Amino acid sequence: MSSFNPTRVRADVPLLHRQVHGRPIAYLDSASSTLPPRAVIEAMDRYYERHHANVHRGVYQTAEEATADYEGARAAVARYINAPGGAEEVVFTKNTTESFNLLARSWGASRLSPGDVVVVTEMEHHANVVPWFQLRDSHGVEVRFIPVGDDYRLDLSHVDQLLEGAKLLSVTGMSNVLGTRNDLAALARLAHDHGALFAVDGAQSVAHGSTDVARDGIDFLAFSGHKMLGPTGIGVFFARRSLLEAMPPFLGGGGMIADVRTDGFTPATGVARFEAGTPPIAEAVGLHAAIRYLEGLGPDAVEAHERELTRDALERLEGDFDGRVRVVGPRDVVDRGGVLSLDVEGVHPHDVAQVLDQHGVCVRPGHHCAKPLMHRFGLAATARASFGPYSLTRDTDALIEGLGHALSLFA
Amino acid sequence: MAPLDDLYREIILDHYRTPRNRGELPTPPAHRVEGFNPLCGDEVTLYLELRDGRLADLKMTGRGCSISQASASLMGAAVKGKSLEEVEAALERFRRLMTVTETRLDDGGEPEPLDVRSLGELAALAGVVKFPVRIKCAMLAWTTLAQGLDEAAADAP
């Protein structure tokens, strides 16, 4: 039994103690970036105050400590996602976006030929779209999209056709606009049945439930530290070992080589091959602390807490405003995370967010880097509220109050 | 941060709810120009009819936030029928109005030394500068107008 207590989590997050415009902050933008608990901030401080040195280079005491910290973080990530091959399957990057670029430029560019097919979905973040279009332009691969149905879920009615000849199916674990969670195990089976590999954008899903690459049959996984209570500047690229070993380096420079001569170079073996230059060491330490913190909360407890908040918010948003506030996303809370994209009648999302700000409420207006999805639903933008482990019903209260104000101001 | 009323003045809400000069003009003779704000999806399309050194007629379509659409409507009302010199001068005044200076951010003070009276209704947008993220929204119609005038001048025989 986890001892999950959202009020205690809130107390652990320093930023949630401040006020904005004379009101307590109601942070509802965790889908953009989560707020770190003190444990993460202190771990990074401690690292800089006591252990900092470059990694994999010096042999003095602190260099050994820094290297141990950095590699310890890698082991923690491997455990957190249940990587079957352990830490040797975990590459540190800058963020989800860089992880997808690594996948496209390294695996994609070396393995795909003109006419090969990569299948993504209409609900992907641009991070899982643009690198594939770049590969289309440079290597002639074909990019196909699984459509999203009117129920805001993947429409799999023609998926067999779409997957014909596919080398990769790359899908988000959870939509950062709709909140829809995808059935990763089922999609992995579909991909594998068609001879394709299966990649997952875990940016949203890793912090709001459990992730198990072994159980779900995930071949590649990308996610960001800053969306899971960790720091910015660090991301993860997971690949099954046999795949990773066959991938050429992406970025070149120090740290990723076995040998450099005047006539060429030999890349390092293992994950070092993908980590050119000085890596984000303090950020790895922070990510490690974030993982420990999340494990302490219990991913299932976090998911259940956010589901309850979402159920309550859905009910009130639809009930309190006579249909003038529409939630763009599934109505039920089955296979759905705590992301609420709002379309407010007569009020542009930008104005919604501006009025909410005066109530201390932080939401994000815009297209959320998911333009294909916005086109699909004929929207230029939405105002998105999203929950984190530290969210409470009183955040929803502030949201509802602010929405009432926005509606009356623009009436 | 400044109070919300500084941003959403009644004139702005009025122009947002009831935008002026909506519609299209036949092209040619009018010149059509589009502007986008990719971050929030604001759009403005202007139809500019230049005749005898004047902006003889102007219409617009678009969608977006209150600030972008009200600014477009206020702009149209301010520049329609004016000589090109007057239009250029209005553009320049508006650019200055939307320029963030340190002192203005510090004390949220008045947009000196610009004479707000010379702006007429446009002065209602002066508060936008206290919300720096929204400056782009207010500028959209104006940068689109500047682009359209340049293009029309380049097209002219």
Ligand SMILES: Cc1ncc(COP(=O)(O)O)c(C=O)c1O
């Ligand atoms: C689903 C999804 N994928 C990818 C990203 C990109 O993450 P990052 O900006 O950390 O690379 C985000 C975050 O905006 C996201 O929500």
